[in-house]
Amino acid sequence: MSQDFDITQVYLKFLEDDQDMTMPIAAIESLVTMLRIKQPSTSSELINLVKSNTDKLKSSISNAISLSAGCDLFMRFVLRNINLYSDWESCRRDLVENGELFVQRAKESRSKAAQFGLPFIKDDDIILVHSFSRVVYQMLLMAKKEKLIRFRVIVTESRPSEKGYHMASLLRTAGIPVEVIVDNAVGYVIHKVDKIIVGAEGVAESGGIINHIGSYQIGCLAKTNNKPFYVVTESHKFVRLFPLAPDDLPNQISPVLSATNSSINAILESESDNPKSLLSIQQIDFTPHEFITALITDLGVLTPSAVSEELIKIWYD
Amino acid sequence: MSQDFDITQVYLKFLEDDQDMTMPIAAIESLVTMLRIKQPSTSSELINLVKSNTDKLKSSISNAISLSAGCDLFMRFVLRNINLYSDWESCRRDLVENGELFVQRAKESRSKAAQFGLPFIKDDDIILVHSFSRVVYQMLLMAKKEKLIRFRVIVTESRPSEKGYHMASLLRTAGIPVEVIVDNAVGYVIHKVDKIIVGAEGVAESGGIINHIGSYQIGCLAKTNNKPFYVVTESHKFVRLFPLAPDDLPNQISPVLSATNSSINAILESESDNPKSLLSIQQIDFTPHEFITALITDLGVLTPSAVSEELIKIWYD
Missing domain, CATH: 3.40.50.10470 (Translation initiation factor eif-2b; domain 2)
Known part of the structure; x- marks a missing residue:
């Protein structure tokens, strides 16, 4: 079970299941799910797991800016809380629980922001x-x-x-x-x-x-x-x-804008085949x-x- | 022949026949054609003909800004030249001829402008x-x-x-x-x-x-x-x-921008039927x-x- 956990699949599933969910929340929720399934046995393993899964998620999703905001925030949350506990078992349990609380609060922030905007x-x-x-x-x-x-x-x-x-x-x-x-x-x-x-x-x-x-x-x-x-x-x-x-x-670069003179001809040919360019x-x-x-x-x-x-x-x- | 002359048809025909022709030139060319066909017998008839055909053209074509520039310019050209002649026959003949010269010069102005732009x-x-x-x-x-x-x-x-x-x-x-x-x-x-x-x-x-x-x-x-x-x-x-x-x-006005409160409901209904709005x-x-x-x-x-x-x-x- 724990071997074939794929963070990208979980992340995409969260987004698909709930149309109202934004990318950073889905990312945090996938990381919490990952921790619940993987059950790390040391704090260093936990940190490594979060780090490797974050990298995997960021690299597999294009346009990962708000996603990486969520991941970084969760990492910060883990690092802050991991030293507060003396025994590992309660630490791990609390982390997962608080992780869910964290997701909950992130979800509520949308209506809070909307509320602040009403007087405008x-x-x-x-x-x-x-x-x-x-x-x-x-x-x-x-x-x-x-x-x-x-x-x-x-x-x-x-x-x-x-x-x-x-x-x-x-x-x-x-x-x-x-x-x-x-x-x-x-x-x-x-x-x-x-x-x-x-x-x-x-x-x-x-x-x-x-x-x-x-x-x-x-x-x-x-x-x-x-x-x-x-x-x-x-x-x-x-x-x-x-x-x-x-x-x-952090994006793809347009072929016309970045081209050197030698590659212009290649663009001319490829462009005519492919009208949908990068830009x-x-x-x-x-x-x-x-x-x-x-x-x-x-x-x-x-x-x-x-x-x-x-x-x-x-x-x- | 002269009765069923339709300036709008002639104008549209000019535009269709020559893809390189712009709206003001087509307008001037239609007015010259109109003069050649109608054969006005007094200068006041000529001026009235140009005026009425210009108005007809402007009102029948939406987006008439460059068109009206051409018409106004031709009108100015007629008014300037009409007083130079003593006898009416040569005046009329010259007006049509010079009108064609005028069209010719307008056509050449495109490559002239392009030439001036090259150093940029x-x-x-x-x-x-x-x-x-x-x-x-x-x-x-x-x-x-x-x-x-x-x-x-x-x-x-x-x-x-x-x-x-x-x-x-x-x-x-x-x-x-x-x-x-x-x-x-x-x-x-x-x-x-x-x-x-x-x-x-x-x-x-x-x-x-x-x-x-x-x-x-x-x-x-x-x-x-x-x-x-x-x-x-x-x-x-x-x-x-x-x-x-x-x-x-001089344009149409968007229904949402110009609406009074009482007409908002009408917009709401019409909008849902017609997603292609004026704007x-x-x-x-x-x-x-x-x-x-x-x-x-x-x-x-x-x-x-x-x-x-x-x-x-x-x-x-």
């Missing part, structure tokens, strides 16, 4: 939303159902994933007036929009966000037009990364902190610069 | 192109074939028209390394891009351009990232409009002059502020 939505607002985000959806739903606020939403179609259509149909079902626009039309509508709300895949140390591609240019437009740009996210998505540019992410499937970009008005998290409403403080609290207190 | 393309450049533009294509083609410059091109797919794919396939046929990106990825690649070149549907008095939707946000990104943003266009696309914002254009088919936006580095036209390379001077020269000298 006012009657008659026109809100621009980019791509699909569970926490943004929950926040808009709460504003509509609990606070009875009347507002309108514009959703970008969010190529290449086209998750905007999913977001729009969910909002429409909830009775919120919504319209889908092409990503090109953001500049066209931005004058009419009152605020922009997006989710995040991960929040970097600088307070910038890693999110669905296109977030950077929306942030840029928001700043030029003096519109507030809010990010709603759970604090377990804070990651220890410091990207310096929208494309400074057209790039899923995320980085929005630097200067474009973000505020981060609405389960810890409260933070300025981008407060993120590093929170990260220091988590990692060095 | 350097070896090893990575050029971002938005949507399909005949003059941009001609300029890139000349740079490749005549100047033997080696450069790479990134083309946006340009939703909702998706004309970027057409542009990319033309460039690929010409042996230029090209990659199509989703419109959302412009912010992601802008750091790697050396310059941005777009065409225009029309150039406003302020020097801003009316072009395929999404041009405004690319201009905004270019300015934030200090990248040159060049517009290549023929001078007969200068129009006497003064838009104040990206959405300040998702909006084709153009306006890019203000402050985002434009230079306009490359058949009159030479102009700063945006020089456009109003040229317009004054055309209209008030």
Whole structure:
């Protein structure tokens, strides 16, 4: 049983079973499951198990930024708690139990963040939303159902994933007036929009966000037009990364951009065979902190610069 | 014969017969054809004919900005020349002949503009192109074939028209390394891009351009990232409009943006039936002059502020 445990399979199963589960929570939950099954007999074995499984998970999943945030957070949690116990048996049992508590709390953070965001939505607002985000959806739903606020939403179609259509149909079902626009039309509508709300895949140390591609240019437009740009996210998505540019992410590189002169011909040939190039499937970009008005998290409403403080609290207190 | 002349049909036929013809030239050519067929017998009849046909053309074609530039220019040409003659017969004959000359010169202006643009393309450049533009294509083609410059091109797919794919396939046929990106990825690649070149549907008095939707946000990104943003266009696309914002254009209005509270329910119902809303088919936006580095036209390379001077020269000298 313990031999053929495959962390990637477990992780994907968690995501599949629960559509509401985000990647970091699924990652933590898989690690807790792994510990329950593997039953490590020394603390060093436990740490090695967590470490090797984390690496395996990170390498097998593409676009692993929020996933690695969850794994790192769990590792930190293990290292902090492992020294508190005198006997190994109770330590192991408590770790698994607390691991589940940890997952529970991470799950609750979504509705907490949504709750903190409610005062930002006012009657008659026109809100621009980019791509699909569970926490943004929950926040808009709460504003509509609990606070009875009347507002309108514009959703970008969010190529290449086209998750905007999913977001729009969910909002429409909830009775919120919504319209889908092409990503090109953001500049066209931005004058009419009152605020922009997006989710995040991960929040970097600088307070910038890693999110669905296109977030950077929306942030840029928001700043030029003096519109507030809010990010709603759970604090377990804070990651220890410091990207310096929208494309400074651990990713594939476009063949045209990185090509040397000698390889240009190869591109010309391959391109004509394969119209779907790497760049057209790039899923995320980085929005630097200067474009973000505020981060609405389960810890409260933070300025981008407060993120590093929170990260220091988590990692060095 | 003269009774059942339909200017719209003639106009559409010109566009269909010659894929290289732009809207203002087709409009002027239809007006010249109209004069040749109708044979007006007084100057006042001639002016009325041009006026009524222009109005008919403008109202029957949606997205009539560059078209109306052509019509207005022809009207100006008629009014200037009509007083130069003493006898009516030679006046009418010359008007039609000169009209054809006028069309000829307008056609040549494309390659002139492309010629002026050549020094802007350097070896090893990575050029971002938005949507399909005949003059941009001609300029890139000349740079490749005549100047033997080696450069790479990134083309946006340009939703909702998706004309970027057409542009990319033309460039690929010409042996230029090209990659199509989703419109959302412009912010992601802008750091790697050396310059941005777009065409225009029309150039406003302020020097801003009316072009395929999404041009405004690319201009905004270019300015934030200090990248040159060049517009290549023929001078007969200068129009006497003064838009104040990206959405300040003679267009349809989105139902969600313009709705009063009482009509919200109607939208909710209609939206669910009709996922293709007005906004998702909006084709153009306006890019203000402050985002434009230079306009490359058949009159030479102009700063945006020089456009109003040229317009004054055309209209008030």
